[in-house]
Amino acid sequence: ITSFKDINQPPYEYISENDSINGTYIFVNGSVNFGDEELNKLLKWVEKGNTLFISAKHIENKLLDTLKVTVDNLVSIKETSTKPLVELTNTNLKQEVPFLYDRDIYNPYFDKIDTLNTHVLGITQLYSDTLQIKDPKVNYIRNSFGEGKILLHTFPEAFGNYFMLTNTNYRYTQNVLA
Numbered sequence: 001i002t003s004f005k006d007i008n009q010p011p012y013e014y015i016s017e018n019d020s021i022n023g024t025y026i027f028v029n030g031s032v033n034f035g036d037e038e039l040n041k042l043l044k045w046v047e048k049g050n051t052l053f054i055s056a057k058h059i060e061n062k063l064l065d066t067l068k069v070t071v072d073n074l075v076s077i078k079e080t081s082t083k084p085l086v087e088l089t090n091t092n093l094k095q096e097v098p099f100l101y102d103r104d105i106y107n108p109y110f111d112k113i114d115t116l117n118t119h120v121l122g123i124t125q126l127y128s129d130t131l132q133i134k135d136p137k138v139n140y141i142r143n144s145f146g147e148g149k150i151l152l153h154t155f156p157e158a159f160g161n162y163f164m165l166t167n168t169n170y171r172y173t174q175n176v177l178a
Contacts, residue, residue, distance in 0.1 A: 011034065085127050087124070110138040121140040
């Protein structure tokens with residue numbers, strides 16, 4: 001049985017007080033920044049076999065550096081639209097056509113990854129004239145870290161009502177967490 005707990009205290013404090021707890025720590029926000037001590041505490045917790053999931057437009061540089069990944073922003077030279085198409089790479093979770101977020105937004109993606117330790121879980125592209133991803137950019141990755149794993153996702157809008165309640169977009173959101 002899976003259970004969820006809403007935690008209303010900083011991760012450093014929560015993990016310090018509950019150091020034997022196991023599971024997945026989920027962060028969904030526009031920006032995720034930990035202090036050095038807090039990030040170190042989280043990483044040690046992940047190393048023990050736990051999972052850290054972050055969906056954010058901006059993920060702090062120290063965590064990105066630790067995983068040897070960098071982020072850039074999708075920019076369209078030909079189009080004025082910045083509406084993203086998103087898709088998962090797992091053939092069991094992939095849909096026939098990518099999902100469209102029908103609003104212009106800032107679109108970060110992972111432009112450099114450590115190919116030995118990083119597994120690509122999702123891709124993105126700016127919508128042009130068709131619901132096809134022809135020039136995929138990585139927006140969802142999984143890194144092994146000790147006995148655990150770290151999942152980074154750059155499209156937190158997937159967890160908002162506007163996206164999830166449009167057409168069948170909820171399938172993308174549920175599959176990101178699958």
